[in-house]
Amino acid sequence: MKKLVCLGIESTAHTFGVGIIDSKGKVLANVRDSYTTKKGGIIPNEAAKHHKKIKDKILNDALNEAGLALNDINIISFSQGPGIAPCLLQGMRFAKELAKKLNIPLIPVNHCIAHLEIGKLLTKAKDPVLLYVSGANTQVISYASGKYRIFGETLDIGVGNFIDSFARYIGLGFPGGPRIAELAKKSNNFIELPYSVKGMDVAFSGLLTNLKQKYDKGNKIEELSFSLQEHAFAMLVEVSERAMAHLKKKELLLGGGVACNTRLQEMCKIMCKERDAKFFCPPNEFLTDNATMIAWLGILMFKAGQRCEIEKVDINPYERTDDVEVKWL
Numbered sequence: 001m002k003k004l005v006c007l008g009i010e011s012t013a014h015t016f017g018v019g020i021i022d023s024k025g026k027v028l029a030n031v032r033d034s035y036t037t038k039k040g041g042i043i044p045n046e047a048a049k050h051h052k053k054i055k056d057k058i059l060n061d062a063l064n065e066a067g068l069a070l071n072d073i074n075i076i077s078f079s080q081g082p083g084i085a086p087c088l089l090q091g092m093r094f095a096k097e098l099a100k101k102l103n104i105p106l107i108p109v110n111h112c113i114a115h116l117e118i119g120k121l122l123t124k125a126k127d128p129v130l131l132y133v134s135g136a137n138t139q140v141i142s143y144a145s146g147k148y149r150i151f152g153e154t155l156d157i158g159v160g161n162f163i164d165s166f167a168r169y170i171g172l173g174f175p176g177g178p179r180i181a182e183l184a185k186k187s188n189n190f191i192e193l194p195y196s197v198k199g200m201d202v203a204f205s206g207l208l209t210n211l212k213q214k215y216d217k218g219n220k221i222e223e224l225s226f227s228l229q230e231h232a233f234a235m236l237v238e239v240s241e242r243a244m245a246h247l248k249k250k251e252l253l254l255g256g257g258v259a260c261n262t263r264l265q266e267m268c269k270i271m272c273k274e275r276d277a278k279f280f281c282p283p284n285e286f287l288t289d290n291a292t293m294i295a296w297l298g299i300l301m302f303k304a305g306q307r308c309e310i311e312k313v314d315i316n317p318y319e320r321t322d323d324v325e326v327k328w329l
Protein backbone atom coordinates (compact mmCIF):
# COMPACT_ATOMS: atom_id res chain seq x y z
CA MET A 1 0.00 0.00 0.00
CA LYS A 2 1.30 3.47 -0.81
CA LYS A 3 2.18 5.75 2.05
CA LEU A 4 -0.88 7.59 3.37
CA VAL A 5 -1.00 10.86 5.25
CA CYS A 6 -3.74 11.50 7.80
CA LEU A 7 -4.67 14.85 9.28
CA GLY A 8 -6.37 14.55 12.68
CA ILE A 9 -8.47 17.11 14.53
CA GLU A 10 -8.82 17.18 18.33
CA SER A 11 -11.47 19.27 20.07
CA THR A 12 -12.94 17.27 22.95
CA ALA A 13 -12.39 19.92 25.66
CA HIS A 14 -9.95 22.81 26.23
CA THR A 15 -7.57 21.93 23.43
CA PHE A 16 -8.01 22.47 19.72
CA GLY A 17 -5.34 20.66 17.77
CA VAL A 18 -4.34 19.55 14.29
CA GLY A 19 -1.89 16.68 13.94
CA ILE A 20 -0.44 15.02 10.87
CA ILE A 21 1.12 11.56 10.67
CA ASP A 22 1.94 9.12 7.89
CA SER A 23 1.01 5.45 7.68
CA LYS A 24 4.53 4.45 8.72
CA GLY A 25 3.92 6.21 12.03
CA LYS A 26 6.15 9.20 11.30
CA VAL A 27 4.85 12.24 13.18
CA LEU A 28 4.78 15.20 10.78
CA ALA A 29 2.99 17.81 12.89
CA ASN A 30 1.44 18.30 16.31
CA VAL A 31 0.00 21.80 16.73
CA ARG A 32 -2.54 22.97 19.28
CA ASP A 33 -3.86 25.80 21.33
CA SER A 34 -5.83 25.62 24.56
CA TYR A 35 -8.71 27.68 25.84
CA THR A 36 -8.00 28.84 29.38
CA THR A 37 -9.76 30.99 31.92
CA LYS A 38 -8.42 32.58 35.07
CA LYS A 39 -10.96 30.67 37.13
CA GLY A 40 -10.24 27.43 35.29
CA GLY A 41 -13.68 25.88 34.99
CA ILE A 42 -14.54 25.19 31.38
CA ILE A 43 -17.47 27.14 29.87
CA PRO A 44 -18.48 24.89 26.95
CA ASN A 45 -19.65 27.62 24.57
CA GLU A 46 -16.62 29.78 25.27
CA ALA A 47 -14.27 26.87 24.60
CA ALA A 48 -16.17 26.14 21.38
CA LYS A 49 -15.81 29.79 20.31
CA HIS A 50 -12.09 29.55 20.96
CA HIS A 51 -11.86 26.47 18.73
CA LYS A 52 -13.80 28.14 15.94
CA LYS A 53 -11.62 31.22 16.04
CA ILE A 54 -8.32 29.38 16.11
CA LYS A 55 -8.98 26.48 13.70
CA ASP A 56 -7.68 27.97 10.43
CA LYS A 57 -4.50 29.21 12.06
CA ILE A 58 -3.83 25.84 13.71
CA LEU A 59 -4.44 24.06 10.40
CA ASN A 60 -1.98 26.33 8.58
CA ASP A 61 0.61 25.98 11.31
CA ALA A 62 0.31 22.19 11.17
CA LEU A 63 0.68 22.09 7.38
CA ASN A 64 3.71 24.37 7.65
CA GLU A 65 5.26 22.21 10.36
CA ALA A 66 4.77 19.15 8.15
CA GLY A 67 5.96 20.95 5.02
CA LEU A 68 2.81 19.79 3.22
CA ALA A 69 -0.03 21.32 1.25
CA LEU A 70 -3.66 20.47 1.92
CA ASN A 71 -3.67 18.38 -1.26
CA ASP A 72 -1.04 16.05 0.19
CA ILE A 73 -3.51 14.82 2.82
CA ASN A 74 -5.20 11.46 2.10
CA ILE A 75 -7.46 10.99 5.15
CA ILE A 76 -9.14 13.28 7.68
CA SER A 77 -9.92 12.02 11.20
CA PHE A 78 -11.45 13.75 14.19
CA SER A 79 -12.37 13.10 17.85
CA GLN A 80 -15.95 11.93 17.85
CA GLY A 81 -16.14 11.51 21.65
CA PRO A 82 -16.16 11.35 24.56
CA GLY A 83 -16.13 15.07 25.19
CA ILE A 84 -18.06 18.31 25.52
CA ALA A 85 -20.70 18.56 22.80
CA PRO A 86 -20.17 22.17 21.60
CA CYS A 87 -16.41 21.58 21.43
CA LEU A 88 -16.80 18.28 19.59
CA LEU A 89 -19.13 19.93 17.08
CA GLN A 90 -16.51 22.49 16.08
CA GLY A 91 -13.99 19.76 15.35
CA MET A 92 -16.47 17.65 13.42
CA ARG A 93 -17.69 20.54 11.26
CA PHE A 94 -14.14 21.48 10.39
CA ALA A 95 -13.26 17.85 9.61
CA LYS A 96 -16.30 17.41 7.36
CA GLU A 97 -15.56 20.66 5.55
CA LEU A 98 -12.00 19.55 4.82
CA ALA A 99 -12.95 16.01 3.81
CA LYS A 100 -15.58 17.31 1.41
CA LYS A 101 -13.32 19.98 -0.05
CA LEU A 102 -10.54 17.49 -0.66
CA ASN A 103 -12.91 14.64 -1.50
CA ILE A 104 -11.12 12.22 0.83
CA PRO A 105 -12.32 9.76 3.52
CA LEU A 106 -13.42 10.97 6.94
CA ILE A 107 -12.77 8.76 9.98
CA PRO A 108 -14.39 9.52 13.36
CA VAL A 109 -12.29 8.21 16.24
CA ASN A 110 -12.57 7.63 19.98
CA HIS A 111 -10.41 10.03 21.97
CA CYS A 112 -9.51 7.60 24.78
CA ILE A 113 -8.41 4.85 22.40
CA ALA A 114 -6.33 7.44 20.53
CA HIS A 115 -4.39 8.11 23.77
CA LEU A 116 -3.66 4.40 23.96
CA GLU A 117 -2.67 3.86 20.34
CA ILE A 118 -0.27 6.82 20.15
CA GLY A 119 1.39 5.51 23.32
CA LYS A 120 1.82 2.08 21.73
CA LEU A 121 3.22 3.59 18.55
CA LEU A 122 5.76 5.82 20.29
CA THR A 123 6.91 3.42 23.01
CA LYS A 124 6.61 0.12 21.07
CA ALA A 125 4.51 -1.39 23.87
CA LYS A 126 2.72 -4.40 22.36
CA ASP A 127 -0.17 -5.45 24.56
CA PRO A 128 -0.18 -3.12 27.55
CA VAL A 129 -2.54 -2.23 30.33
CA LEU A 130 -3.12 1.49 29.87
CA LEU A 131 -3.48 3.73 32.88
CA TYR A 132 -5.29 6.68 31.31
CA VAL A 133 -5.33 9.62 33.67
CA SER A 134 -6.52 12.99 32.39
CA GLY A 135 -8.78 15.79 33.55
CA ALA A 136 -12.11 14.19 32.78
CA ASN A 137 -11.06 10.55 32.45
CA THR A 138 -9.51 7.97 34.73
CA GLN A 139 -9.57 4.46 33.34
CA VAL A 140 -7.56 1.26 33.35
CA ILE A 141 -7.93 -0.09 29.82
CA SER A 142 -6.67 -3.16 28.02
CA TYR A 143 -7.42 -5.21 24.93
CA ALA A 144 -9.47 -8.37 25.39
CA SER A 145 -11.43 -10.29 22.73
CA GLY A 146 -12.20 -7.65 20.13
CA LYS A 147 -12.39 -4.54 22.25
CA TYR A 148 -10.43 -2.22 24.48
CA ARG A 149 -12.15 -2.95 27.75
CA ILE A 150 -12.29 -0.84 30.87
CA PHE A 151 -11.10 -2.89 33.84
CA GLY A 152 -11.28 -0.10 36.35
CA GLU A 153 -12.30 3.53 36.41
CA THR A 154 -13.23 6.43 38.61
CA LEU A 155 -16.64 6.23 40.20
CA ASP A 156 -16.92 10.01 40.44
CA ILE A 157 -14.50 12.61 39.06
CA GLY A 158 -11.37 12.20 36.93
CA VAL A 159 -8.07 12.40 38.83
CA GLY A 160 -7.04 15.55 36.90
CA ASN A 161 -10.28 17.34 37.74
CA PHE A 162 -9.83 16.26 41.36
CA ILE A 163 -6.32 17.74 41.52
CA ASP A 164 -7.40 20.88 39.63
CA SER A 165 -10.38 21.38 41.98
CA PHE A 166 -8.19 21.23 45.05
CA ALA A 167 -5.62 23.52 43.44
CA ARG A 168 -8.34 26.03 42.61
CA TYR A 169 -9.66 25.84 46.17
CA ILE A 170 -6.28 26.82 47.57
CA GLY A 171 -5.83 29.58 45.00
CA LEU A 172 -3.28 28.03 42.64
CA GLY A 173 -5.20 28.65 39.39
CA PHE A 174 -5.55 26.30 36.44
CA PRO A 175 -4.20 23.80 35.52
CA GLY A 176 -3.38 22.78 39.05
CA GLY A 177 -1.60 19.48 38.33
CA PRO A 178 1.85 20.95 37.66
CA ARG A 179 1.60 23.40 40.61
CA ILE A 180 0.57 20.67 43.06
CA ALA A 181 3.45 18.53 41.75
CA GLU A 182 5.94 21.33 42.50
CA LEU A 183 4.54 21.91 46.01
CA ALA A 184 4.58 18.17 46.74
CA LYS A 185 8.34 18.07 46.15
CA LYS A 186 8.81 20.46 49.07
CA SER A 187 7.42 18.13 51.73
CA ASN A 188 7.61 14.53 52.86
CA ASN A 189 5.18 14.85 55.72
CA PHE A 190 2.70 12.04 55.07
CA ILE A 191 -0.76 12.91 56.38
CA GLU A 192 -3.31 10.10 56.48
CA LEU A 193 -6.20 10.77 54.05
CA PRO A 194 -9.15 8.72 52.77
CA TYR A 195 -8.00 5.94 50.46
CA SER A 196 -10.80 4.89 48.17
CA VAL A 197 -10.33 1.75 46.08
CA LYS A 198 -13.44 -0.30 45.43
CA GLY A 199 -12.54 -3.50 43.63
CA MET A 200 -10.99 -2.28 40.38
CA ASP A 201 -12.43 1.23 40.71
CA VAL A 202 -11.33 4.40 42.46
CA ALA A 203 -13.12 7.48 43.81
CA PHE A 204 -11.78 10.94 44.58
CA SER A 205 -14.59 13.11 45.94
CA GLY A 206 -14.12 11.98 49.57
CA LEU A 207 -10.42 12.69 49.30
CA LEU A 208 -11.19 16.14 47.85
CA THR A 209 -13.58 17.05 50.70
CA ASN A 210 -11.10 15.85 53.30
CA LEU A 211 -8.24 17.85 51.76
CA LYS A 212 -10.35 21.01 51.70
CA GLN A 213 -11.23 20.51 55.38
CA LYS A 214 -7.59 20.01 56.31
CA TYR A 215 -6.62 23.13 54.35
CA ASP A 216 -9.32 25.13 56.19
CA LYS A 217 -7.93 23.85 59.49
CA GLY A 218 -4.51 25.23 58.61
CA ASN A 219 -2.48 22.30 57.25
CA LYS A 220 0.37 23.46 55.01
CA ILE A 221 -0.21 23.32 51.25
CA GLU A 222 3.11 21.52 50.72
CA GLU A 223 2.22 18.60 53.02
CA LEU A 224 -1.32 18.46 51.62
CA SER A 225 0.00 18.37 48.04
CA PHE A 226 2.51 15.66 48.93
CA SER A 227 -0.10 13.55 50.73
CA LEU A 228 -2.66 14.10 47.96
CA GLN A 229 -0.25 12.68 45.39
CA GLU A 230 0.85 9.76 47.58
CA HIS A 231 -2.76 8.68 48.18
CA ALA A 232 -4.30 9.33 44.77
CA PHE A 233 -1.40 7.81 42.85
CA ALA A 234 -1.17 4.76 45.15
CA MET A 235 -4.84 4.12 44.40
CA LEU A 236 -4.17 4.32 40.66
CA VAL A 237 -1.12 2.08 40.88
CA GLU A 238 -3.05 -0.46 42.94
CA VAL A 239 -5.88 -0.85 40.40
CA SER A 240 -3.42 -0.92 37.49
CA GLU A 241 -1.45 -3.69 39.16
CA ARG A 242 -4.61 -5.65 39.84
CA ALA A 243 -5.59 -5.39 36.16
CA MET A 244 -2.12 -6.56 35.10
CA ALA A 245 -2.29 -9.54 37.46
CA HIS A 246 -5.81 -10.45 36.39
CA LEU A 247 -5.01 -10.21 32.68
CA LYS A 248 -1.52 -11.68 33.05
CA LYS A 249 -0.12 -8.75 31.11
CA LYS A 250 3.47 -7.69 31.43
CA GLU A 251 3.36 -4.08 30.20
CA LEU A 252 2.01 -0.86 31.69
CA LEU A 253 1.54 2.22 29.51
CA LEU A 254 0.68 5.69 30.79
CA GLY A 255 -1.56 8.16 28.97
CA GLY A 256 -3.38 11.45 29.68
CA GLY A 257 -2.19 14.79 31.09
CA VAL A 258 -1.79 13.65 34.70
CA ALA A 259 0.73 11.06 33.47
CA CYS A 260 3.17 13.99 33.03
CA ASN A 261 3.58 13.82 36.81
CA THR A 262 7.02 12.38 37.57
CA ARG A 263 5.99 10.99 40.97
CA LEU A 264 3.18 8.99 39.35
CA GLN A 265 5.67 7.74 36.75
CA GLU A 266 8.11 6.76 39.48
CA MET A 267 5.46 4.83 41.45
CA CYS A 268 4.37 2.98 38.31
CA LYS A 269 7.99 2.14 37.50
CA ILE A 270 8.54 0.65 40.97
CA MET A 271 5.37 -1.44 40.71
CA CYS A 272 6.39 -2.74 37.27
CA LYS A 273 9.89 -3.59 38.44
CA GLU A 274 8.52 -5.53 41.41
CA ARG A 275 6.35 -7.68 39.18
CA ASP A 276 8.92 -8.01 36.42
CA ALA A 277 6.85 -6.00 33.94
CA LYS A 278 7.82 -3.25 31.52
CA PHE A 279 6.88 0.37 32.02
CA PHE A 280 6.19 2.70 29.09
CA CYS A 281 5.44 6.41 28.93
CA PRO A 282 5.42 8.56 25.77
CA PRO A 283 6.77 12.17 25.82
CA ASN A 284 4.57 14.78 27.57
CA GLU A 285 3.56 16.28 24.23
CA PHE A 286 1.68 13.06 23.45
CA LEU A 287 0.33 12.48 26.97
CA THR A 288 -1.78 15.62 27.08
CA ASP A 289 -4.56 16.12 24.53
CA ASN A 290 -3.09 16.23 21.05
CA ALA A 291 -4.32 15.73 17.52
CA THR A 292 -1.47 13.54 16.32
CA MET A 293 -3.01 10.68 18.30
CA ILE A 294 -6.30 11.31 16.49
CA ALA A 295 -4.49 11.21 13.13
CA TRP A 296 -2.74 7.96 14.05
CA LEU A 297 -5.97 6.20 15.05
CA GLY A 298 -7.43 7.48 11.75
CA ILE A 299 -4.64 5.68 9.89
CA LEU A 300 -5.15 2.44 11.86
CA MET A 301 -8.92 2.42 11.29
CA PHE A 302 -8.63 3.33 7.61
CA LYS A 303 -6.11 0.55 7.01
CA ALA A 304 -8.49 -1.87 8.75
CA GLY A 305 -11.16 -1.01 6.18
CA GLN A 306 -13.21 1.50 8.17
CA ARG A 307 -15.30 3.71 5.85
CA CYS A 308 -18.27 5.97 6.46
CA GLU A 309 -20.69 8.30 4.74
CA ILE A 310 -19.83 11.85 5.67
CA GLU A 311 -23.48 12.92 5.98
CA LYS A 312 -24.22 10.16 8.49
CA VAL A 313 -21.30 10.92 10.80
CA ASP A 314 -22.13 12.60 14.10
CA ILE A 315 -20.43 13.39 17.40
CA ASN A 316 -20.79 10.97 20.31
CA PRO A 317 -20.18 12.91 23.56
CA TYR A 318 -20.73 9.88 25.81
CA GLU A 319 -18.97 7.26 23.73
CA ARG A 320 -17.28 4.68 25.90
CA THR A 321 -13.99 2.99 25.18
CA ASP A 322 -15.68 -0.41 25.02
CA ASP A 323 -18.34 0.77 22.54
CA VAL A 324 -15.70 0.66 19.81
CA GLU A 325 -15.15 -2.48 17.75
CA VAL A 326 -11.38 -2.86 17.40
CA LYS A 327 -10.75 -4.14 13.89
CA TRP A 328 -7.19 -2.98 13.42
CA LEU A 329 -5.38 -5.37 15.80
Ligand code: ATP
Pocket: 012, 013, 014, 015, 111, 133, 134, 135, 136, 137, 158, 159, 160, 161, 163, 164, 175, 176, 177, 178, 181, 256, 257, 258, 259, 260, 261, 262, 287, 288, 289
Ligand atom coordinates in the same frame (compact mmCIF):
# COMPACT_ATOMS: atom_id res chain seq x y z
P1 ATP B 1 -9.48 14.26 28.46
O1 ATP B 1 -10.38 14.84 27.42
O2 ATP B 1 -8.72 13.08 27.95
O3 ATP B 1 -10.13 14.02 29.77
P2 ATP B 1 -8.20 16.70 29.33
O4 ATP B 1 -8.97 17.70 28.57
O5 ATP B 1 -8.46 16.61 30.76
O6 ATP B 1 -8.31 15.30 28.64
P3 ATP B 1 -5.28 16.39 29.34
O7 ATP B 1 -4.37 17.31 28.63
O8 ATP B 1 -5.19 14.96 28.98
O9 ATP B 1 -6.69 17.06 29.08
O10 ATP B 1 -5.07 16.47 30.92
C1 ATP B 1 -5.17 17.66 31.64
C2 ATP B 1 -4.90 17.37 33.10
O11 ATP B 1 -3.53 17.02 33.29
C3 ATP B 1 -5.19 18.54 34.02
O12 ATP B 1 -5.99 18.08 35.07
C4 ATP B 1 -3.80 18.96 34.51
O13 ATP B 1 -3.80 19.49 35.80
C5 ATP B 1 -3.06 17.65 34.47
N1 ATP B 1 -1.61 17.80 34.41
C6 ATP B 1 -0.86 18.36 33.45
N2 ATP B 1 0.45 18.31 33.79
C7 ATP B 1 0.51 17.69 34.99
C8 ATP B 1 1.57 17.31 35.91
N3 ATP B 1 2.84 17.60 35.66
N4 ATP B 1 1.21 16.67 37.03
C9 ATP B 1 -0.07 16.39 37.31
N5 ATP B 1 -1.09 16.71 36.51
C10 ATP B 1 -0.80 17.35 35.38
Ligand code: FE2
Pocket: 111, 115, 134, 256, 288, 289
Ligand atom coordinates in the same frame (compact mmCIF):
# COMPACT_ATOMS: atom_id res chain seq x y z
FE1 FE2 C 1 -7.47 13.40 26.56
